[in-house]
Amino acid sequence: MTALVRAEWTKLFTTRVWIGLLAGACVLVAGFVVLFTSFAGDTPGSAQGGPPGGLPPVGTEQFEQLVLAIGANVTVLFLILGIIGMTQEYRHRTATPTFLTTPRRGRVVVAKLTAYALVAVPFALVVVAVNYGVVAVAAGARGAVPELTGDNLRVLASSGLALVIYTVIGVGLGALVRNQVGAIVGGLVYLFVVEAIVRQISAIAGAYKWLPGGALEALTATLDGPDLLEPWQGGLLLLGYGLVAALLGTLLAVRRDVV
Amino acid sequence: MRVEVRGLSKSFGAVRAVDDLSFTVEPGSITGFLGPNGAGKTTTLRMALGLEQPDAGTATFDGVAYADLLSPVRTVGAVLETAFHPARSGRNHLRVYCRAAGLPVSRADEVLAQVGLADAGRRRAGGYSLGMRQRLALATALLGDPAVLVLDEPANGLDPEGIQWLRGFLRHLAHTEGRTVLVSSHLLAEMEQTADRVVIVGAGRLVREGSIAELRSGTQGSGAVLVRSPEAGRLAEVLRVAGLSVGPAEDGRVTVTGTTPATVGAHAFRAGVELHELRAETSGLEELYFRLTAGQEQFAASQGAAR
Numbered sequence: 001m002t003a004l005v006r007a008e009w010t011k012l013f014t015t016r017v018w019i020g021l022l023a024g025a026c027v028l029v030a031g032f033v034v035l036f037t038s039f040a041g042d043t044p045g046s047a048q049g050g051p052p053g054g055l056p057p058v059g060t061e062q063f064e065q066l067v068l069a070i071g072a073n074v075t076v077l078f079l080i081l082g083i084i085g086m087t088q089e090y091r092h093r094t095a096t097p098t099f100l101t102t103p104r105r106g107r108v109v110v111a112k113l114t115a116y117a118l119v120a121v122p123f124a125l126v127v128v129a130v131n132y133g134v135v136a137v138a139a140g141a142r143g144a145v146p147e148l149t150g151d152n153l154r155v156l157a158s159s160g161l162a163l164v165i166y167t168v169i170g171v172g173l174g175a176l177v178r179n180q181v182g183a184i185v186g187g188l189v190y191l192f193v194v195e196a197i198v199r200q201i202s203a204i205a206g207a208y209k210w211l212p213g214g215a216l217e218a219l220t221a222t223l224d225g226p227d228l229l230e231p232w233q234g235g236l237l238l239l240g241y242g243l244v245a246a247l248l249g250t251l252l253a254v255r256r257d258v259v
Numbered sequence: 260m261r262v263e264v265r266g267l268s269k270s271f272g273a274v275r276a277v278d279d280l281s282f283t284v285e286p287g288s289i290t291g292f293l294g295p296n297g298a299g300k301t302t303t304l305r306m307a308l309g310l311e312q313p314d315a316g317t318a319t320f321d322g323v324a325y326a327d328l329l330s331p332v333r334t335v336g337a338v339l340e341t342a343f344h345p346a347r348s349g350r351n352h353l354r355v356y357c358r359a360a361g362l363p364v365s366r367a368d369e370v371l372a373q374v375g376l377a378d379a380g381r382r383r384a385g386g387y388s389l390g391m392r393q394r395l396a397l398a399t400a401l402l403g404d405p406a407v408l409v410l411d412e413p414a415n416g417l418d419p420e421g422i423q424w425l426r427g428f429l430r431h432l433a434h435t436e437g438r439t440v441l442v443s444s445h446l447l448a449e450m451e452q453t454a455d456r457v458v459i460v461g462a463g464r465l466v467r468e469g470s471i472a473e474l475r476s477g478t479q480g481s482g483a484v485l486v487r488s489p490e491a492g493r494l495a496e497v498l499r500v501a502g503l504s505v506g507p508a509e510d511g512r513v514t515v516t517g518t519t520p521a522t523v524g525a526h527a528f529r530a531g532v533e534l535h536e537l538r539a540e541t542s543g544l545e546e547l548y549f550r551l552t553a554g555q556e557q558f559a560a561s562q563g564a565a566r
């Protein structure tokens with residue numbers, strides 16, 4: 001199994017997809033941190049009795065937790081990393097040599113889950129470090145560098161964890177769908193259309209907290225939102241979604257003929 | 260290592276792509292797996308390698324199914340479609356499978372040299388020519404130094420020089436190194452020059468199995484012979500008297516069926532007829548192949564539609 005995991009890393013690092021996704025994630029995070037910090041405190045946030053959407057001022061606890069959680073917003077790029085890791089085997093037909101080398105296909109899926117979960121850890125650390133670094137510079141310029149203690153540290157850790165778990169979900173989704181474009185489009189539509197709608201309809205909004213988006217929000221949200229699970233429950237639920245997708249994918253899709 | 264295919268069957272919808280197919284591939288020889296496009300060759304090979312699930316039947320390597328082999332890469336090397344990530348170099352492509360199979364990554368450079376791709380190894384595989392892709396696929400198959408090699412239409416995309424090279428390479432692997440080589444093709448001429456034995460399939464069924472020599476002797480004299488002579492009319496008369504089946508003499512040409520150039524030449528020599536050309540128009544084997552697989556293109560087309 002170690003050999004298979006290393007093979008997956010060789011696959012990942014011998015093409016440039018990871019550079020683009022990681023750089024993209026860092027640029028997005030840095031950009032949003034600068035944007036948030038620039039407009040912080042211009043209108044008081046809802047926590048200060050202002051209209052929703054307003055940003056709390058620099059130096060407040062709410063502001064710090066909000067900007068330090070921005071890393072969790074690029075989970076979608078880590079989802080795509082996982083999806084590409086699985087589906088490129090079908091896209092470029094390398095599933096043939098891969099399954100010839102490892103005829104027990106479930107082992108390939110387990111190796112990919114392991115390899116991508118492990119590789120997502122340093123990637124997530126980079127994103128979280130960029131997040132904190134840019135906050136330190138931008139908020140520092142406005143007079144208050146957030147401390148790396150207590151709740152701030154917890155916020156950073158949970159958004160890093162969310163990034164890792166979404167990578168695992170991506171591998172699972174890729175195993176289930178096999179088609180790269182289909183998996184990516186399906187994942188995006190689900191996250192940004194289906195869940196957004198479910199969240200809005202009060203009759204079924206209770207189900208939202210059990211969905212991947214609700215679980216992510218439970219894990220990483222810092223502002224008050226709808227009824228959600230505890231953060232650790234949200235994290236476990238997310239991981240469960242990833243593993244169930246991978247299991248179903250292995251049973252239903254990966255075992256199918258490679259033609 | 261002996262490859263045994265027993266009762267292999269697979270349908271795609273209403274089309275029976277492979278129908279109760281059985282044959283054996285012996286070590287130390289090159290076995291040609293011959294049939295028109297759509298005869299079920301690729302499906303058979305992919306089922307034998309565990310990539311597709313057969314509806315019925317088995318394929319084994321010394322009695323063991325591919326998926327149950329302890330070390331598949333060290334046992335069987337397969338050249339199927341040329342599959343690689345276009346952005347990855349040929350060398351890195353090979354290293355991936357070295358890692359996965361627990362082979363030292365230095366094997367990548369060894370097999371690149373073996374197939375004559377050492378200079379291109381560090382270039383992106385997406386920029387390779389068709390011939391180079393075939394060589395990279397062959398290199399991938401050789402990584403584990405396997406006892407059995409299975410190749411699906413490996414000559415596709417190779418230039419004449421490449422085909423010549425491949426022929427010599429396969430002969431070396433089978434005859435000198437004693438490996439079992441199974442190579443599919445839709446071209447009889449290619450197989451006549453490469454294979455020791457052939458397994459001919461049509462419409463997913465076995466139509467003939469045997470050595471090239473056996474098939475030739477079984478079809479001796481069934482070919483057509485073309486003769487040119489300034490005395491074509493007299494030659495036709497001589498051959499007719501000798502009991503051969505002779506077509507009409509036109510433009511100084513006579514076509515004789517059901518015989519060999521040697522027989523026609525002997526009659527002409529005895530009668531003192533001057534010859535300008537004497538050749539087999541179609542080999543007996545070629546005619547046999549066409550006859551055995553006649554009507555298969557229709558099947559191939561319907562199978563293509565079904566997939």
